[in-house]
Amino acid sequence: MRKHYDVIIVGGGVIGSSIAYFLRRHTPYNVLVLERNKIGSEASSAAAGMLGAQAEIHEAGPLYEMARQSRQLFPELSYELKEISGVDMEWVDKGLFKTAKDSCEAERLQDLAAFHRANGQPAEWMDVDELCKKEPNASAELAGALFLPKDGQVNAPKLTQAYAQAAVKLGADFMEYTEAVGFEFAQLGTGVQTSAGTFYGEKLVLASGVWTGRLAAQTGLHMPVFPVKGECLSLNFMEPVITSSIISKDCYLVPKQGGRLVIGATMRTGTYDRKVTAEAVGQLLEGAIKVVPGIRNGEWEKAWSGFRPQTPDGLPYMGKHPNHSNIYFAAGHFRNGILLSPITGQWITELVCGRKEEQSLNEFAPERFVLEQMKG
Amino acid sequence: MRKHYDVIIVGGGVIGSSIAYFLRRHTPYNVLVLERNKIGSEASSAAAGMLGAQAEIHEAGPLYEMARQSRQLFPELSYELKEISGVDMEWVDKGLFKTAKDSCEAERLQDLAAFHRANGQPAEWMDVDELCKKEPNASAELAGALFLPKDGQVNAPKLTQAYAQAAVKLGADFMEYTEAVGFEFAQLGTGVQTSAGTFYGEKLVLASGVWTGRLAAQTGLHMPVFPVKGECLSLNFMEPVITSSIISKDCYLVPKQGGRLVIGATMRTGTYDRKVTAEAVGQLLEGAIKVVPGIRNGEWEKAWSGFRPQTPDGLPYMGKHPNHSNIYFAAGHFRNGILLSPITGQWITELVCGRKEEQSLNEFAPERFVLEQMKG
């Protein structure tokens, strides 16, 4: 195993794997990905895989723009990664409904439709009859739904695997079960101390999800990331109950291949406790049955949890370390890591190559909370 | 593998395994147990393991008597099976609460307490304060509980394993993955046609739980058994939430070793569909949280189902075939197979040896629904 690389990526989740893929695809750099556990074993496999560029982001700004751009990359990426890696990310473009349970919610969603249209994005309000025409199992008690035709979904674990396998195929090295525990600032690039020895990278990309804050601290940077636990469960149906993803106030429902349905997700802030609680299971099921009553007949499959990496302002960190010009960050994507993975991979690759202006990512700057800390 | 046995038992659940154990313990007969799947893989492992001799039976009669006698056998049996097989059935004698959610239920349970005491069995009514003194996590909203100090519990899969391993140790043969598909009435005992050839037994015991009715039909006997599906789930707690088992109207809670809690069980009649539904999970959790609110923090483990073998009058079948004097039945124990397994093993052993009068089991006679069918 070689010890020196052009680029070392710390973190083999959907973000790190995407960056590895884009780097190998578009640059001659040799690349090593260090992953503490197995590829895609944390938030990246816990995710339901919605591409909610409009569903998840409700205000204009850099994230809205970035999300739209990233969503756009999926059709081609899906084809490309299948070709290279053999892995199908199960990309589906059947749109997404946000349901309203009463007139108050309906009004809010109609405003949202207007907002999206004003921003040039399709968004259609449907009353309950129209909704039930498209999703016959939706509850007749609903007050209608906002339909977002461009918000699709993928199989999140498969997407991560597709990135990683494609990167491997293109020559990247991946080391699983290899935890980065410290750094060594040497002349020949930066050393990453791991449980399997020290590896040296000309450049480093730290993409360790919710654990990136801790690594940043070891490089002397205050870059806060908080865990927001999400609990999910899945059911199986002989005949799929829904075709498009559905989001209500209480939960979301994402239909997968073969009649499988993923129901998510709770939001518990500030804990690393992995357990799926009885309460979470009960609430998710109750919420889901309200939206699609036929869910009560689904066959229980399993439950799981993951930790979304949250930042104080809701924007991810993407950019250079203020003091170490060869260290980059790509973390803090919160609920949108799957959706934002292609554009993140692309932008970080451009940044690392010097093809992208740092300023263009100003809003995502890793050091944006440093001052605040000093004041605080 | 030999082909002729003194006794062949069809069914390697808790009943068949108990009979094999008692036969090897108290008779010189050589014994073969035929099991379609693995030992204890159906209702016997799905059971929560309550020994609800008083909790489950609310009227005087042969079942009440039988259940009391069987419960009494556990302390010694627990010791004995551990000695012989090395397997601990995890017998616990911490009693059982039946909780009342309102005054109406409370009254009913007080009547029940009186009934049990009239029958010489201990039963104590406790108001909610007393209950919460014994079970501090019980809901303060409850209207009290009936305490049955003698109703204990065991680990049902371990009990079956203990019987089977002890029987093996004492010389019984067990064939797993061997389905009985038909019979051959020959001179040298009865042949049991299986997927692994035909085996001949001087005597047969059919103990196949809910599938016994179908086998009986193949011997020309109408002996109806109906499936009643039960769905269960389990949670884990670092600190056990309850000490005794608790039964409410909606569910029961059985605390297992190491902070594990089993919550059961639904009742769905007439189906062999194994799936655990979303609805069942939701209802069990809701019911359990009402009785012990702290359950909401439990860690989800898993969910499963099993089929209780029900009979038209609620009594099991135990006795001889009306037309084949060498065929015996032991099936239809409904919700009480775990509890009744020792006495069933003992009685069938005595019957097979001729040490027990057939008439003593009249109420459990396998042919008791034949006439009805002819009229019907």
Add this chain to the structure above:
Amino acid sequence: MRKHYDVIIVGGGVIGSSIAYFLRRHTPYNVLVLERNKIGSEASSAAAGMLGAQAEIHEAGPLYEMARQSRQLFPELSYELKEISGVDMEWVDKGLFKTAKDSCEAERLQDLAAFHRANGQPAEWMDVDELCKKEPNASAELAGALFLPKDGQVNAPKLTQAYAQAAVKLGADFMEYTEAVGFEFAQLGTGVQTSAGTFYGEKLVLASGVWTGRLAAQTGLHMPVFPVKGECLSLNFMEPVITSSIISKDCYLVPKQGGRLVIGATMRTGTYDRKVTAEAVGQLLEGAIKVVPGIRNGEWEKAWSGFRPQTPDGLPYMGKHPNHSNIYFAAGHFRNGILLSPITGQWITELVCGRKEEQSLNEFAPERFVLEQMKG
């Protein structure tokens, strides 16, 4: 749930699901599939998914012809089922190697190459250098390999799911956990007695794999089917070790998406014992490491078994019941059920519609062993 159908298929494996799909695709018949367990839960999921039209069949005859035709259907079927069902069968057309470990085996395989070419099928002998150029991880100790470029592979559980989901989408009904236990020959079609009541079909198709012989016996037909247990295991690799499937004398290796490798399969005749033995695991690993030494570093995933349905002459049963003109059989596909599933679905559909001459399937006639039995 309706009780009368045009066609009832007994068995929801890859064969029954394929027939359901082709029937709904090409006829107006309403269709019910009865499955004892879950869809695709037996041999269909145990299979490694090789499409060994040439690798598995070494002599001219109806099976060779049928296999070639069936293999040809996959490219379009793969596209079509993905479109309709959303499920990707992961069809891969990277060919298949049969390796020789010494000159004796090499000679035999060169003869085989000649045979295939004589029959108009591509087949290329490669010495070990050529082999290692295409599969760099193959052992340099091998004596070469026969390359069959047209023999591909699919994900067997996904294929079954794709058929079933597509059939559901096109209107077929599937009942899982519903065992067919007997027949009722009535005026309004034939009744299938199940654990969920009796269903009537104008026509029946019995497609229950290794259990079809027993059902045939209940219709008065001697149609022998024997179980041949196969044990398999799977490993994971960060970087895939092989690209094409490889068959040696001892085992076969089938590379799946994402670096997964399936290694199969033992052949144990005449048992229904599901257990995977220590010996099987040891032998498969030893055999596989001989062919591709790098396999020793693979990560253990799991082991499983399945029962191939074998017939006395190695040909499947496809055709009409000799005495009941509305009962059809499609079973006994042995090691080739995955490969033969499309053509079987197509032919049975044509037969049921009267669009195919019965005589064209003479060699596969279900009654072909009846006479033999009478003599025997």
Add this chain to the structure above:
Amino acid sequence: MRKHYDVIIVGGGVIGSSIAYFLRRHTPYNVLVLERNKIGSEASSAAAGMLGAQAEIHEAGPLYEMARQSRQLFPELSYELKEISGVDMEWVDKGLFKTAKDSCEAERLQDLAAFHRANGQPAEWMDVDELCKKEPNASAELAGALFLPKDGQVNAPKLTQAYAQAAVKLGADFMEYTEAVGFEFAQLGTGVQTSAGTFYGEKLVLASGVWTGRLAAQTGLHMPVFPVKGECLSLNFMEPVITSSIISKDCYLVPKQGGRLVIGATMRTGTYDRKVTAEAVGQLLEGAIKVVPGIRNGEWEKAWSGFRPQTPDGLPYMGKHPNHSNIYFAAGHFRNGILLSPITGQWITELVCGRKEEQSLNEFAPERFVLEQMKG
């Protein structure tokens, strides 16, 4: 949740849980155990549970003595923990065989027998006939075996659970999913910074197995601990194949309740890679079948791995921090953590209370490699 404790134990494996138990049993200290994952989720559950006081230690010295004393504690501890916690550790005292495959190994083992007897410990040489009388399934090809009648075994995960549950019952607090990431040397005891905030302990005990070296470094102490990966697998038998544990040169075999057999363990030094390799599985099976040929028919259950915490001189660390008089270590038990857990729990408790002289543990001193490092 309180924030200040008398004693905080970092690590909820068998060592940390034992210490928590002994502390609560024998002192009035309030106790918190911090566990990164779940209780007993690392080496403690991977262990086969042999109590090889004589089998594992072949030379006189402090470890030999300590192991003997610890082994002696099990009978009573087993009873006591069952009483308090309800959890049965499945302690078995059927002895242990070390088999010789040839005369050379036989000679070595006979010398070992002499050594043990000279040290007052029973040890008996048996030729192959005697061995096969006691273990009829042992291979007749063996050259005999050394029998160590006092070396028993327990169920390792259950032992850890028994300690933890008993400690909880006696008032200890356990926090799972709570990783210690740093220390804070304050006036009010030492702070342990965790993913769930900082907790303060008058005294700390670091008992984090193979990860203790890294924590020690954070307190300024060089205390090397190396991982030695062990891979294991388990099989099931309807009838147990052996009664006592058996150790050969290649592997060990430990019979568990209900016909389960654990086969271990490889030794791979210096890696944290958790994967169980194909090679390991193959070698363990091959080794095991050589000793007990009937193992080939066992039913595959599963495979797993764990990391033994090794120290440069093979002795565990037990004692005080050289510079922080309120920090204690208990780690580095290598292959003997299960066996040594009671005595470790006892000694550390005595040390923490001041009831044990520090000097008595001189050979286990945490700082014994500091000087060496300074020289090195």
